[in-house]
Amino acid sequence: IKLxxxxxxxxxxxxxxxxxxxxxxxxxxxxxxxxxxxxxLIRVLHSLSFVDDPTRILRAVRFEQRFNxxxxxxxxxxxxxxxPLLDRVSGDRVRHELNAILREDHHLAMLDRLAxxxxxxxxxxxxxxxxxxxxLLAELQTEALEPEWGLDxxxxxxxxxxxxxxxxxxxxxxxxxxxxxxxxxxxxxxLLAVIAExxxxxxxxxxxxxxxxxxxxxxxxxVPHLAIYAAYLRTxxxxxxxxxxxxxQEWQHITPSLDGHDLRERGLPPGPHYRQILNALxxxxxxxxxxxxxxEQSLLEKLIQEYTPTREQPEESEH
Numbered sequence: 001i002k003l004x005x006x007x008x009x010x011x012x013x014x015x016x017x018x019x020x021x022x023x024x025x026x027x028x029x030x031x032x033x034x035x036x037x038x039x040x041l042i043r044v045l046h047s048l049s050f051v052d053d054p055t056r057i058l059r060a061v062r063f064e065q066r067f068n069x070x071x072x073x074x075x076x077x078x079x080x081x082x083x084p085l086l087d088r089v090s091g092d093r094v095r096h097e098l099n100a101i102l103r104e105d106h107h108l109a110m111l112d113r114l115a116x117x118x119x120x121x122x123x124x125x126x127x128x129x130x131x132x133x134x135x136l137l138a139e140l141q142t143e144a145l146e147p148e149w150g151l152d153x154x155x156x157x158x159x160x161x162x163x164x165x166x167x168x169x170x171x172x173x174x175x176x177x178x179x180x181x182x183x184x185x186x187x188x189x190x191l192l193a194v195i196a197e198x199x200x201x202x203x204x205x206x207x208x209x210x211x212x213x214x215x216x217x218x219x220x221x222x223v224p225h226l227a228i229y230a231a232y233l234r235t236x237x238x239x240x241x242x243x244x245x246x247x248x249q250e251w252q253h254i255t256p257s258l259d260g261h262d263l264r265e266r267g268l269p270p271g272p273h274y275r276q277i278l279n280a281l282x283x284x285x286x287x288x289x290x291x292x293x294x295x296e297q298s299l300l301e302k303l304i305q306e307y308t309p310t311r312e313q314p315e316e317s318e319h
Contacts, residue, residue: 002030009056010063011036011043040069050082054089057082057119058097065110076117083122091186094123098185102162108138124184126177136168136233143233148249150225163191167230171198197227202234208243214283216243217251256281257293258300268304277303 005014005028015037016028027034036043042064050056057079064071071079086094101110114120115129140161145151151160166187170178175196182192201208207219220228225248232244258281260274268274280303284290290299 001028005030006045008045009049009053009059011041011045012063014045036072040067041072042069042075043072044075044078047078050078051085054082054085055093055097057086058094058101058114061113061117061119062097062101062104062110065106065113066104080117083118086119086122091184095185095187098123099162102165107165108134111137124181126173127181128173130172133169133172137165139233140164140168149229150248151229163194163226164230166191167195167198167226168233170195171202171230171234175199194224194227194230197223198230198234201227201231205235205237205240208240209237210239211243213243213246213251213286216247217254217283217286220244220247221252251286254282254286256285257296262300263304266300266304 001016005016008014011031011033013033014029014031015033018024018026018028031045042060044050044056060071060075060079063069101107104110111120111129111134120127120129170181173181178195178199179192182195201223208216228244228248232241235241256278259278263274263277264270277300281290281296281299284296284299290296
């Protein structure tokens, strides 16, 4: 039991109670764990602790902030000396530790402390913890997530907040740097795609600002809702916020009353013009140019004439 406990991260993790017979309840405390608990200290068991496992650096900070403890002075020296060793830790293991931090109630304080100790740039030199990013992650804790965003279908609340945290954090970086950090952390490809989409929206606001609703629908219809919500939180432009919110709440749900069967019944041969006609009908509804099925039918007749292929005239005979 003593050898097993000696493999623990910190002295406060080394306490064990006996469960056998007359020894039931006896406490094993070989490395002063009780004293460190009473004094609120995070202390490693030996000088090579962070060398053996550099991820203990992140766990030391997580426990320190969770319990409002203090990393003991010598342990802090060892921690800072071991920072370069984080580079040899796999992205999966580092991400696992960051995920654990992002699930904590005091994750902002933990990230503040990691930045203070230069742990964050040791994870990746392009990863930056800044006041704007902190403010966005703080907003996640207070922002009521309305059901029309469709994000409650993605995952449990904790995982959703974790993924949004990564998107908001990394989308503040340049696109190539965000992808480099994401690759370092071995983030899922789907999440890397969401980060790229959020950055694309934010760098292409002219495609949304002041445009017709149909143009906004065309721009966003294939974009994941997580990316749209991240862009909504990040932009300070109220017009953009309104357009993004109206898209998810209203515009994306508008469809024409007619479909491909109706076009086929009109004698229109199948082809790519089906999608063009139906999109044109949808756009008319979204923009308010059509407000009744009668007006929709009238517009359809014009579109059919426009998209009906003209038959080639036979060449005249020379004789």
